[in-house]
Amino acid sequence: MLSMAIQAGASLVAILLLAWIAARLRLGGDVRIRDEDHARQLAGEAVDGFEPVALTLDRARIGAMLRDAQGRVMVLRRNGSHFAARLLTDHSGVRLDRNLLTVSTGERRFGSVTLDLGAAAQEWAASLRHLKAGDAR
Numbered sequence: 001m002l003s004m005a006i007q008a009g010a011s012l013v014a015i016l017l018l019a020w021i022a023a024r025l026r027l028g029g030d031v032r033i034r035d036e037d038h039a040r041q042l043a044g045e046a047v048d049g050f051e052p053v054a055l056t057l058d059r060a061r062i063g064a065m066l067r068d069a070q071g072r073v074m075v076l077r078r079n080g081s082h083f084a085a086r087l088l089t090d091h092s093g094v095r096l097d098r099n100l101l102t103v104s105t106g107e108r109r110f111g112s113v114t115l116d117l118g119a120a121a122q123e124w125a126a127s128l129r130h131l132k133a134g135d136a137r
Contacts, residue, residue, distance in 0.1 A: 031081050032061040039064045043074055046085035050074060056124060058115040065101070065115065065124050073128060075103045077113040086110050088131055096125040 033039050036055060043050050043066050052066040052074075063077040073088045086105045088094075093104030093112065101121040104112035117124060 027081075029081065031078060031083075033057055033064055033076070033083070034061070039066065039076060042076055042083050043085060046076070046083075047074065047087060050087075056117050056120040059118060060116060063113050063115045065103075065117065065120075067127070071130070073131065075105070075113060075115075077110075077115075084110060088128065091128040091131045094125060094128050096121060101125055 033042070036057065039055055039057060040052055043052055043055075043064075050066075050068050050072065053069050055064055055066040057064045063075065066074045066076060068074075074085050075088060076083055076085045078084075086107065088103070088105065093106055095102040095104075099116055099118050099121045100114050101117050101124055102112055102114040115121070
C-alpha cells in the first residue's frame with residue numbers, strides 16, 4: 001500500500017514537472033491570428049508572393065479569408081500550434097450558413113474549416129462564385 005502511494009506521488013511530481021517545463025518553453029497554448037498584419041505575414045509565408053488586398057478574420061481569430069490583386073483566394077486556418085493555408089481553385093466546397101462560411105478544399109490533409117466571418121461571410125461566399133472547377137488562378 002505504501003509503495004503504491006509512493007508511486008502515485010512520484011507520478012504526480014513527474015507530471016507537474018513536465019507541465020512546468022512545457023510552460024517555460026511556451027509549448028502548446030492557444031494560438032490565434034493577432035491582427036490583419038499577422039494574417040498577411042502568414043499568407044506570405046504560405047505562398048511566396050501572395051500579398052492580400054482584401055482579408056477578413058474569423059471572429060475567434062483561428063482562420064481568415066484573403067484575396068490578392070490577381071484574384072487568387074486563400075483560406076488560412078489553425079492547425080495545431082501553426083497555421084495552414086490553401087489557395088482555392090473552385091467554389092464547390094464552400095457553404096454559407098448565416099455568418100458562418102465553411103470551406104472544404106477536398107484535400108484530406110487540410111480538411112474543412114468553418115469560419116465565423118460575421119456579415120462578411122455573405123460577401124465572401126458571393127465573391128467566390130467566380131472560381132470555377134479547374135481554374136488555374
